[in-house]
Amino acid sequence: MNSLSLRRVAIATLLAAGLATTQAHPGPSDASALSALPIAVSVAAPVMLLSAGATLTVVAVEASATGTVWVLERASDGARMSVTVGAQAAGGLSVAAGTAVVVTAFSAGWVLSAAGRAIAYIPNEIGSALLYNERVTR
């Protein structure tokens, strides 16, 4: 079972039909629910999987150079997407193979949730324009 880093990793993500690129910043370690929200650093998905209400299942959790990759699959047709979130330390959320994930679309992107809790936010262009994270003082 993989325990994912939940510390916030703000990022710009442009989700075009297939791929997103990004850069990562460390998040503040202040106390907030947000600090437990990973923002996707990259996403590879067929557009249809990002339709509202799609229900997927985690089929694999992998470490990569840029973070942790979740591979999600729709049972009905086997369509897959992968979501990379930053692997910065912090615990709290465990996403393991077999976890059911719901994709919800809204004006600023998509939220992936498991049992009602957001496990990742995937910003679209509108959402990306609203995100930025820079620590100014030590």
Next chain:
Amino acid sequence: MRRPLQAVALALAVATGAAHAGRSCERQAPRAENVQRAMALAERTARALDDSGAQVAVVARAGQDLSRYGLVYSHLGLAYKDGTRWRVAHKLNECGSAQAAVWRQGLGEFFLDDLFDYRAGIVVLAPELQQRLLPALADNTRLAGLHTAAYSMVAYPWAQRYQQSNQWALETLAAAQSPGVRSRADAQAWLQSAGYQPSTLRIDPVTRLGARLTAANVAFDDHPAEKRFTDRIETVTVDSVFAWLNRTGLGAPAVTVR
């Protein structure tokens, strides 16, 4: 009878710049609908700021229910337009510790917190103050100039031992408005001369003791004894800053975005 812990916690939530203060670093993921609500609020706030024509504004969020203190908002930041995007300079307490740092974030991060109420407060600053603040907000050295890392969520407005989040923003605004300000003491002297009045919170001894014992980010030892021992805790709140800006003409009346 001792107060229940909840009352202590609520008193701790006392406002102050620390929307984050008083909580330990939660690990629990936010509810999916709250992520959507926060980002939607950020989007609407960006639109309202765009529509205002301003380059610089004060923005506030409602992280806690502070109605028992007669307050609406818990935390403010200085927002400015960087090209086509809005950025917010604000100070965040770190995991309920006695330290805090200044951050530059997007409106998304600003609202992606565990909000009590999904509303934003906006005060557009007077044009001249906007022009003075704009270069300071883009300059990390100037943002750090009046920052004190030692943090208390109820820091006394007229002392320099601690500095809470709203206080940092207010003092930074003062430094931009008054070129003679070189230190926090200068900024506070200017704010006094300019008629700024902090909020006075009634916090009784039991609550103060509980807070001091259980929360690293709450301290009362910077408050004058005569005020502290009569339960009068003065600190910089969003509502008091909004009222002062409006009273002095340094800012427009606050606008609410929902």
